[in-house]
Amino acid sequence: MAVVCELCPRECVIPEGEAGDCRVRVNIGGRLRASTYGRPSAMHIDPMEKKPLYHFHPGSSVFSIATAGCNLHCLNCQNWQLSQRGGEEMEQIYRADPPQLIELARENGCESIAYTYSDPIVFYEYVQDSSELARQAGLHNVFITAGYINKKPLRQLCQVLDASNTDLKAFDDRFYREVNGGTLKPVLDALVTFREQGVWLEVTNLVIPTLNDDLSMIRRMAKWIRDELGEDTPLHFSRFHPQYRMRNLPPTPGETLDRARKEAMDAGLRFVYVGNVLGHEGNSTYCPQDGTLLIGRVGFRITENNLTPDGRCPSCDRPIPGVWQ
């Protein structure tokens, strides 16, 4: 018996013995199996800033895991060795059921677990069960995703998530179809769902020269974020590096990122960052009211944190949105 997977907008019809488009959700005897449950292929301890999450427990360590598989197929994937393979193609598969994962996170002094690197949507059940246990153990759950997921499963998962950084790859459906093998609408819906469900949300936009660096599109994207997610939503512009199947384009010029940042701030967003550029002023957090440097960053390192203990600007007392402790 074939099955229809309802997890993501692809809604793959999967014949017996085969896998969905993600390669890791497999129909065995008419039952859909999450084949990478408890079997991560990547485990690292990262700083929260690397996710990137700038307004969520700054400076803390995150136990970060991923399994094989992904439901998008970006031509410029950074982690294609992980995401564009099924479990059977991985050199490395660890065994870590949810209780062991929580134990590992604690042993390594991490306050949070991040489901990341590939797209954790495809190991949904593993995220769900681990997150429930993690929460009971006092750990936070961080979901780093491209947001290509159906509403019902996402709403359910939001009950146990604390924060997400979601990629908004472009404000253009054609871009999604041509570069990522997806569509825009479900991603916008996912962003709204995170916001509605009270999950702390930051958005990342990777700026690729000639493909999605058009300033009028960036302006429209920023306005949409302002109107639908709120002006306090942090937006990270990230620098593209040629890799995987997109080696024909140069790295994003610094001026492009500067212009994108200015455009988004002019559109009314209060916290706009530039990532992947060492020492850029856009790495740091400033008070939107008086420009005071609140959190200084160089790379993933925090150089100073001037926020008051309750998350306010030390000069003007403006509350700064985020989950600070």
Add this chain to the structure above:
Amino acid sequence: MMKRDRYKRMNPGRRRFLTVLMGMLTFLPGLGVAARPHEPRRLSLHEADFYHPHDLKG
């Protein structure tokens, strides 16, 4: 007298008997392993949420 010399000086019938006995003692346990039913190792796979059966027709 060395063990090896004693073995060499045994009569050929007894020597042959001991050789066959040692051979069987090392071979038989192997037969036991081979005789075990040859089942593939089963990995338990977690059942997914959010799917429904679908009749492929036409």
